[in-house]
Amino acid sequence: MAPDTNSIAGYTIFREGDYGSAEAAAVIPRDIPHPLDQLSIVEIHAAAKLIREMAAPKTPKFNCITLREPPKLQYAAYRQGRGSRPDRRAFAIIIMQDDSGQVAEVIVNLTQGKIEEWKLVKDVMPTLTLEDLDLMERISRKDPRVIEACRGLGITDMSKVFIDGWAIGVDERWGLERRLQQGLAYYRNHELDNQYAHPLDFTVVADTEREEVLSVDIRYVNGERTAIPLAEHHYLPHFIMSFQVNGNELSWAGYKMHIGFNYREGIVLSDVRMHDPYEGRHRPLFNRISVAEMVVPYGCPEVSHHKKHAFDLGEYGSGYMTNSLKLGCDCKGAIHYMDAVLCTGKGDPAVIKNAICIHEEDNGLLYKHTDCRDGTGVSARDRKLIISQIITAANYEYGFYHTFTLDGTYKLEVKLTGMLNTYCMHPSEQASVNPYGTIVAPTIIAQNHQHLFSLRIDPEVDGRNNTVVQNDAVESVEALGSAENPYGNGFYCQKTPLRTALEGATVYRHETGRTWDIINPSRLNPICKKPVGYKIVNNSCPSLLAKTNSVVWKRAAFARKSLWVLPYRDYELYPAGDYVCQSTGEDNHPHNPTIQDWANRNENIENTDIVCYIQFGLTHFPRTEDFPIMPVEPRNPALWVPPSSLCVDDKSRNAFPQTCCSSGELKDNPKL
């Protein structure tokens, strides 16, 4: 028989003889028990059986069955090897289930299988067990006087009334002839409500052995009942948000921003600013942040594959492909969701429920220092706020995680998972000599490809007019042995302001650990007297591997550079053009300019309103273990890990069929 998990919260109950299950095996000791081991489930059954036999025809209620520890000296002698192993004994307190309600203490010798002592105990009340306490609520909810007392407060649904059973202490109205409890009454308006925020103005007294309510004691004040306090006070993580959301405006840890969404870029963060406690004002950081484009060029040169270079945003729309997220499936913890409103081909509005997930996580150590002399120290932990969406782009899933941390950092993390794009192999084809892909299953090849994203940042670092300065860590130009660098150890950060849009089209340099600062030249830090700034750190920016002048090179001009800096112009948003499907990327297209055309204007980008396009991504050489499902890049193969849950679509799925893990039911994996 399977253990019974239903009747007492938190207990797994084993029926007699049920020792074969895995649960039982886990709690049955394999060896002879230590004399101080708690009773095993087998021993408890044995003790209860002997007591029941002795009590018959009366029925005992077991208040406890516990180890009867061996007398101290006996145990000490055994420990010291001077005495034999003490017999295993159980001690039980029982209450007779008859009018007498007699209490007895019983000692059972389990080693010898016999009852050694049976002592009636008068004028005492044993401990209240969880089963006793549970009775209080059950009998109170059914009692007409309790129902009436609740009705007086406007409560008609007794399932919302919770009665905590308490020991009664002393109530002069009754003595030890009855086993009493007092019930403290509360109201819980919904499943996650905290009933202790809604105490009721009456208590219940009941005899829980006879299952009888004896009194409902209402406290009248000036002859009146006291209304239920209805304000909600929550403690569950579902309700504890460290961020505030007002419509689509969010405040967190000094940050403020607006969260928008559109069919093409998905999440759009605007008006990002941060409170400066020293200056007592909100300082602007970014006017607008979005993932504006991406391209996935495939690297197999054979005809027909050359056409595979998906622009997942410009050609399909990141917003359109957004998943409806599920608590427990895609996100865990205290989440705030926002919906997306799009439209169908008929012009009907279509909503993706829970398209955007907002939550906070611990972010490890922020700073720490210990004074090495006296050992005193400080440390602080960081937190991060993550605003995310997941898209299903046919075979691939992309998770976009816009992250802010307490130190003012904004970071975009993209997680790649889902399915590889696959192609069939003819039996004559030799994969081992094909450098353009990896065999992931017999006769199935997954081709090499790149994922190149374009993050559009419209900065407003402490004001509208900004400049980008390129930083390169370089050795001193002064020769070893020269007066300026006698020992040859000099190095510094070479700073090059980018002045025009063509200078602003630049690439990462590993050799100099290149970074870029977006500075506000008009605002100096009061201490170092240097302009305030935000550093762009982007070293995951592989170059586009397709040849210059190839189809994808022309179409994905943005992917030719790690960074483009341009003067701001309204509605200049999409670096591969507004219309990407079937675009050729030709220069000077009259209706579909690309970032290259914008850069070719070669306008001033110094101390003016600028926009930055930051390219990042990875080159993906598929691994056999990426099939049939890819672990989130850059994780190790995880195929042995069964899914934690299956999200099954249901009829209420939204209008976008590709959101296949969408508004469906969450099914627990029976294997976990």
Ligand code: ABN
């Ligand atoms: N990855 C190409 C793609 C994306 C979305 C829908 C179809 C195809």
Ligand code: CU
């Ligand atoms: Cu890939």
